[in-house]
Amino acid sequence: MTSKKSADRLSLASSYRTHTCGDLRAEHVGTTVRLSGWVNARRDHGGLIFIDVRDRYGLTQVRVDPATAGDSFKIADGLRSEFVATFEGAVVERPSGMRNAALPTGAIEVDVTKCSIINPSQTPPFEIDHEPANLDEDVRLRYRYLDLRHERLAKHMQMRSDLMHFARTWLRRQQFIEIETPVLGRETPEGARDYVVPARVHPGEFYALAQSPQQYKQLLMVAGFDRYFQLAKVFRDEDPRADRVPEHTQIDLEMSFVEREDVLKLVEGLMTALAEQFSSAALVSTPFARISYEEALSRFGTDKPDIRFGLELADVTDQTRASKFAVFAKAESVQALAAPVARFSRKEFDTLVEFTKQTGAAGLAWLTLRNNKFESPIAKFFSEPELKALATATGAKDGDAILFVADTRARALDSLGRLRNHLGEQLKLKDPSKLAFVWVQDFPMFEWNPQEKRIEPMHHMFTQPYAEHVDLIAAALGKKQTPDAAVLATKANLFDLVLNGYELCSGSIRIWQPKLQRDVMRLIGLEDAEIDQKFGHMLRAFEYGAPPHGGVGLGLDRIIAVLAGEPSIREMIAFPMNSKARDPMTGAPSAISAQQLKELHIQVKKNI
RNA sequence: GGGGCAGUAGCGCAGUGGCCUAACGCGCCUCCCUGUCACGGAGGAGAUCGCGGGUUCAAAUCCCGUCUGCCCCGCCA
Numbered sequence: 289m290t291s292k293k294s295a296d297r298l299s300l301a302s303s304y305r306t307h308t309c310g311d312l313r314a315e316h317v318g319t320t321v322r323l324s325g326w327v328n329a330r331r332d333h334g335g336l337i338f339i340d341v342r343d344r345y346g347l348t349q350v351r352v353d354p355a356t357a358g359d360s361f362k363i364a365d366g367l368r369s370e371f372v373a374t375f376e377g378a379v380v381e382r383p384s385g386m387r388n389a390a391l392p393t394g395a396i397e398v399d400v401t402k403c404s405i406i407n408p409s410q411t412p413p414f415e416i417d418h419e420p421a422n423l424d425e426d427v428r429l430r431y432r433y434l435d436l437r438h439e440r441l442a443k444h445m446q447m448r449s450d451l452m453h454f455a456r457t458w459l460r461r462q463q464f465i466e467i468e469t470p471v472l473g474r475e476t477p478e479g480a481r482d483y484v485v486p487a488r489v490h491p492g493e494f495y496a497l498a499q500s501p502q503q504y505k506q507l508l509m510v511a512g513f514d515r516y517f518q519l520a521k522v523f524r525d526e527d528p529r530a531d532r533v534p535e536h537t538q539i540d541l542e543m544s545f546v547e548r549e550d551v552l553k554l555v556e557g558l559m560t561a562l563a564e565q566f567s568s569a570a571l572v573s574t575p576f577a578r579i580s581y582e583e584a585l586s587r588f589g590t591d592k593p594d595i596r597f598g599l600e601l602a603d604v605t606d607q608t609r610a611s612k613f614a615v616f617a618k619a620e621s622v623q624a625l626a627a628p629v630a631r632f633s634r635k636e637f638d639t640l641v642e643f644t645k646q647t648g649a650a651g652l653a654w655l656t657l658r659n660n661k662f663e664s665p666i667a668k669f670f671s672e673p674e675l676k677a678l679a680t681a682t683g684a685k686d687g688d689a690i691l692f693v694a695d696t697r698a699r700a701l702d703s704l705g706r707l708r709n710h711l712g713e714q715l716k717l718k719d720p721s722k723l724a725f726v727w728v729q730d731f732p733m734f735e736w737n738p739q740e741k742r743i744e745p746m747h748h749m750f751t752q753p754y755a756e757h758v759d760l761i762a763a764a765l766g767k768k769q770t771p772d773a774a775v776l777a778t779k780a781n782l783f784d785l786v787l788n789g790y791e792l793c794s795g796s797i798r799i800w801q802p803k804l805q806r807d808v809m810r811l812i813g814l815e816d817a818e819i820d821q822k823f824g825h826m827l828r829a830f831e832y833g834a835p836p837h838g839g840v841g842l843g844l845d846r847i848i849a850v851l852a853g854e855p856s857i858r859e860m861i862a863f864p865m866n867s868k869a870r871d872p873m874t875g876a877p878s879a880i881s882a883q884q885l886k887e888l889h890i891q892v893k894k895n896i
Numbered sequence: 897g898g899g900g901c902a903g904u905a906g907c908g909c910a911g912u913g914g915c916c917u918a919a920c921g922c923g924c925c926u927c928c929c930u931g932u933c934a935c936g937g938a939g940g941a942g943a944u945c946g947c948g949g950g951u952u953c954a955a956a957u958c959c960c961g962u963c964u965g966c967c968c969c970g971c972c973a
Contacts (some may be wrong), residue, residue: 696971
């Protein structure tokens with residue numbers, strides 16, 4: 289340490305290396321250096337060997353010439369892919385014409401005088417120097433420590449680290465305090481299935497892994513930490529998907545003395561900063577677009593719309609009500625969208641029909657418009673003015689096809705919304721150079737669960753209903769659980785942030801009034817005894833001066849994936865589980881010993 | 897819980913009743929090569945065709961079962 293300044297950032301030099309594999313430039317020519325790293329590639333020319341040495345920082349070509357390397361030439365001859373080795377020698381300028389512009393270190397090479405093998409390597413199960421296409425994910429996960437050597441994944445890990453650091457710094461600058469909350473908590477009666485952990489010291493009792501820091505962060509508001517955040521691991525025991533894993537990370541935050549606008553502004557600030565810092569794609573609009581839940585459903589058929597492209601839905605129930613086509617005339621709702629696919633073959637339309645059926649709808653009808661002529665298996669059911677009216681309603685232009693789904697309104701919208709997404713993909717309408725943020729708000733407070741025949745909170749039961757709807761809740765108390773239109777009309781002060789069709793963030797203004805909180809719990813069917821037992825701590829806390837508060841949880845893995853343009857969040861996680869919630873590398877989950885089971889007071893029964 | 901698809905050499909894949917003694921690319925091994933950087937050239941090794949059973953003169957191929965994985969629906973406040 290030669291100066292105070294250098295103490296801030298210690299050198300990476302050690303007895304193994306004077307420089308990293310990304311350090312050396314033309315200015316180092318003439319110095320003697322030592323590099324250690326992995327053999328990325330070895331090109332043997334018989335009398336001359338080139339080796340690319342790799343570490344996290346880059347790639348440097350070393351040159352092993354028997355004239356300068358002496359006895360070390362033999363050692364270099366025995367090097368193979370992924371051996372860990374040390375090379376010593378002089379940095380020399382490469383002959384003109386032999387420079388590699390693609391490599392930051394490409395102007396120089398190291399003329400090796402001495403090399404040694406630190407640790408040999410088995411032949412890796414897949415190539416490391418370039419990433420093979422279509423590698424089976426299970427193979428990758430089994431050798432994740434090798435997969436992570438691939439440049440793409442290594443970059444993702446760096447980006448993740450940078451983004452987490454950036455978010456922390458940004459939030460701390462806005463006066464947020466980072467507080468950790470327990471991972472081991474109590475089971476939650478609402479929401480996702482809990483991951484359960486037996487409590488050894490309390491026979492027959494269990495912890496649940498946190499699904500969210502929700503309750504703790506609200507209690508932190510009561511405690512007076514008016515701006516809290518945490519990069520929190522959360523756990524949900526539901527079947528995984530490409531964009532869903534059993535454990536993920538949230539940027540969790542909560543604010544006191546705020547209204548919705550304050551929270552939106554804060555999140556917009558953070559997301560804009562992250563997008564500018566970590567993506568080259570352009571924001572479609574600042575401030576972010578905002579639409580209501582109802583508008584999102586009716587225009588896009590989903591509450592997480594990708595607004596980078598059109599193909600908006602139109603309700604044509606009125607236009608088809610009187611038609612001779614019984615399927616349309618009888619349906620509760622007919623939804624349609626116009627897409628530039630009139631040129632599609634019968635087979636291509638059949639594929640769309642098949643796709644639609646898989647979404648749960650009865651079917652898909654289509655109508656092409658070419659040279660001012662309508663063509664379709666169903667065209668005969670409509671008069672010319674009726675056809676024109678359909679074109680007007682859907683905004684269909686020449687060269688478009690109008691696609692119809694007739695069903696219940698909810699199913700027709702959902703089905704056509706998925707088809708819209710599918711077409712957006714197929715027609716390459718999803719511009720990867722755009723970041724289209726949109727806030728979806730005015731969600732219903734409750735929804736009807738037809739399976740369990742009960743009212744459930746749409747988001748969670750701590751969400752504040754709009755003030756003008758509070759009376760609806762009080763009025764519904766004590767009544768039998770029915771799909772009561774009035775209660776279901778209650779709107780919640782809830783907002784989701786959607787980016788390019790992915791829900792990145794969900795938040796709300798919370799209930800801080802103990803009576804209202806208890807009423808909401810009662811309304812969704814919880815008995816007072818259960819409320820006191822499971823949520824007594826929240827209600828009690830609210831009685832000690834709870835400030836008005838609200839916040840959000842942002843899906844960190846998803847944010848990074850979208851900004852990096854990766855479709856699967858597993859690409860952004862160092863050691864993810866596979867799609868069956870297993871880790872093929874460690875074998876988790878696994879059976880435990882009889883001794884462990886005994887300590888935990890647990891008996892495992894097979895084939896229950 | 898349900899549906900679809902897949903499993904053939906270390907990796908990616910072809911082969912859908914007999915010309916299969918299982919092809920091809922990458923990787924691997926041996927030899928040659930002093931300016932390569934996806935080095936090149938010559939030669940070579942490597943596969944109980946996921947597993948079990950059945951049909952057949954004959955099975956990678958057909959049937960039944962089973963295991964594993966991927967995608968989707970349900971589920972995911």
